[in-house]
Amino acid sequence: ENKKHAEEKETSKTAQKQYLSEPLVKEIYTADPSAHVFNGKIYIYPSHDVESGVKENDNGDHFDMKDYRILSMDSIGGKVTIHEPALSVKDIPWAGRQLWAPDAAYKNGMYYLYFPVKDKNDVFRIGVATSKDPAGPFKAAKEPIEGSFSIDPAVFTDTDGSSYMYFGGIWGGQLQRWKDGKYDPNGSKTDSQQENEPALSAKVVKLSKDMMAFDGKVKDVVILDPQGKPLLTKDHDRRFFEGAWMHKYNGKYYFTYSTGDTHFLASAISDSPWGPFKYQGTFMIPVEGWTTHHSIVEIKGKWYIFYHDTQLSGKTHLRNVKVTELHHLKDGTIELIKPNKD
Ligand code: FUB
Numbered sequence: 001e002n003k004k005h006a007e008e009k010e011t012s013k014t015a016q017k018q019y020l021s022e023p024l025v026k027e028i029y030t031a032d033p034s035a036h037v038f039n040g041k042i043y044i045y046p047s048h049d050v051e052s053g054v055k056e057n058d059n060g061d062h063f064d065m066k067d068y069r070i071l072s073m074d075s076i077g078g079k080v081t082i083h084e085p086a087l088s089v090k091d092i093p094w095a096g097r098q099l100w101a102p103d104a105a106y107k108n109g110m111y112y113l114y115f116p117v118k119d120k121n122d123v124f125r126i127g128v129a130t131s132k133d134p135a136g137p138f139k140a141a142k143e144p145i146e147g148s149f150s151i152d153p154a155v156f157t158d159t160d161g162s163s164y165m166y167f168g169g170i171w172g173g174q175l176q177r178w179k180d181g182k183y184d185p186n187g188s189k190t191d192s193q194q195e196n197e198p199a200l201s202a203k204v205v206k207l208s209k210d211m212m213a214f215d216g217k218v219k220d221v222v223i224l225d226p227q228g229k230p231l232l233t234k235d236h237d238r239r240f241f242e243g244a245w246m247h248k249y250n251g252k253y254y255f256t257y258s259t260g261d262t263h264f265l266a267s268a269i270s271d272s273p274w275g276p277f278k279y280q281g282t283f284m285i286p287v288e289g290w291t292t293h294h295s296i297v298e299i300k301g302k303w304y305i306f307y308h309d310t311q312l313s314g315k316t317h318l319r320n321v322k323v324t325e326l327h328h329l330k331d332g333t334i335e336l337i338k339p340n341k342d
Contacts, residue, residue, distance in 0.1 A: 017311075019322075020337070020340065022311075022322065023312055023320035023321065024044070024323060029050065029312065030049065030308070031291070031320075032047040032100070032102070032243070032293040033046045033307065033323075034295045035297045035304070037298075041073070041134075042072060042073050042297075042299060043070060043134045044070065046308075047063075047102070048066075048067055049063070050318075052064040059171075062316075063098060063100065063317050064098055065089075067088040067099065068102060068113070068136075070086050071083070076299060076304060083135040086113065086131075092140040093143075094119055094127070094142070095118070095120075096117070098118050099115055101152045102114060102116075102153070103153050103295075105157060107211050109132070110130055110131075110211070111132070111133065112129070112211045113130075113138045114127070115153070116152060116153060123149070123174065124151050126148035126167060127145065145212070145213060148167070149174070150168045151173040151175075152168065152242050152293075153166070155207065156273065162273075164204055164207065165204070166203070166221060166245070167203050168240070169241065170240075171190050171191070171260070175200055175203075176192050195233050196232060198232060199223075199230070199240060200233070200240065201220035201222055202220075204218070204274060221244070221275050222276040223238075223276070223277050224268075224276050237264060238266060238279055240257050241259055241262075242260070243257055243265075249303075253272065254296070258293060259282075263292040265284035265337075267334050280332055283326075283334035283337060284337040287308065287340075288309045288310050288339070289309055289310035291319070293308060296326060303325065305325075306322070307322055
């Protein structure tokens with residue numbers, strides 16, 4: 001089925017491009033949108049893509065972002081405000097380069113911005129910054145979150161008030177270099193390269209009550225195929241790549257992610273935020289551009305997916321965020337979204 005979708009993508013390349021939805025903003029390039037509703041308003045925490053002239057490579061060095069700009073709007077389809085820079089790499093004491101996909105959370109009167117950035121040794125860590133205003137500016141903690149590594153933090157707060165961080169990404173996200181709990185600078189540039197072994201997993205960890213630290217051990221987000229076996233490294237259309245998100249629907253935990261290195265969006269469900277998760281299938285065919293990254297949020301009783309493509313620039317590292325409606329189906333899957341119209 002995924003092959004069919006990939007072919008559809010190929011065909012749509014040659015045809016006149018028609019997009020399912022339009023960029024939310026055109027003044028700046030934005031990507032990796034993590035959307036939330038705070039105080040009845042929609043806030044989007046995206047990466048802020050810029051052209052810094054760095055050559056494209058498998059490490060993703062060309063994604064050389066320097067700050068975050070938060071977007072907000074009162075309703076879907078309403079006017080979008082681009083807020084002033086919320087956090088800059090120069091204001092993070094431990095940071096080296098590349099502010100990648102962030103997320104945000106709220107607890108006890110405080111907003112928390114979680115962000116991956118390479119430290120001064122060029123190793124991705126995850127940091128946290130705080131603000132009283134959901135649009136920032138945010139102040140970064142002096143050190144990265146202890147025990148954090150890799151990229152793409154997504155923070156989910158359950159109905160009982162417990163918060164969890166899902167994170168990780170292979171290739172440029174360096175997850176494959178943390179095999180023994182220590183960073184291996186000479187490790188693989190891509191995946192584990194063990195084709196017939198269980199694929200590398202995203203990670204999940206509970207957050208402390210003050211939201212500033214990990215509380216307990218980092219665990220694997222295990223995804224099982226319909227036969228109950230872990231997905232294998234060679235299973236590029238189904239295994240985890242990056243861009244994790246968690247939402248709860250009808251009492252089930254939906255772990256959604258970009259597959260590697262094919263960049264479908266896929267879902268897997270569980271009765272527990274820790275998993276294991278049962279693979280449910282693809283719900284978005286790859287967007288234009290090399291990366292697919294999303295968030296899913298309920299707004300006024302409807303569910304939406306925020307995502308990006310490269311409509312404005314045609315360049316993989318200069319993206320634009322979009323939103324469209326998402327539909328849960330009764331069988332636990334999510335209705336397939338085609339980001340480009342046929
Ligand atoms: O924006 C930089 C990286 O590209 C993100 O962290 C990944 O998820 C991918 O979208």
